[in-house]
Amino acid sequence: MVTTKKVAAPSSEPAAKRVTKKPAQAKPVKLQPVVAKPVAAKVAAKVATKKKAPALKPAMSAAQRNNYVEVAAFYIAERRGFAAANPADDWAAAEAEIDRLIASGHFTG
Secondary structure (H helix, E strand, O other): OOOOOOOOOOOOOOOOOOOOOOOOOOOOOOOOOOOOHHHHHHHHHHHHOOOOHHHOOOOOHHHHHHHHHHHHHHHHHHHHOOOOOOOOHHHHHHHHHHHHHHHOOOOOO
């Protein structure tokens, strides 16, 4: 048994009359000019959009600080054996020590 393939017959129309598809043409795209913003304008735009940081509250109240100074002054006097000395000097030394500790972050809430 022999099988035969069907082959498309050549068109009887002349080549000039045959309809052929034209390739699709791309529409021209209008390009917008790119304008660089100055750096200052970019920075100003970022700063304007940032949220403001909440106001910092004091690390501790004056009463708390005073209490720490009082306790520190007591321990300073105790270290020297409560010998005769000026309590104002103990208080000043205690204030300096407490202020140093507050500044270094030892008293955080």
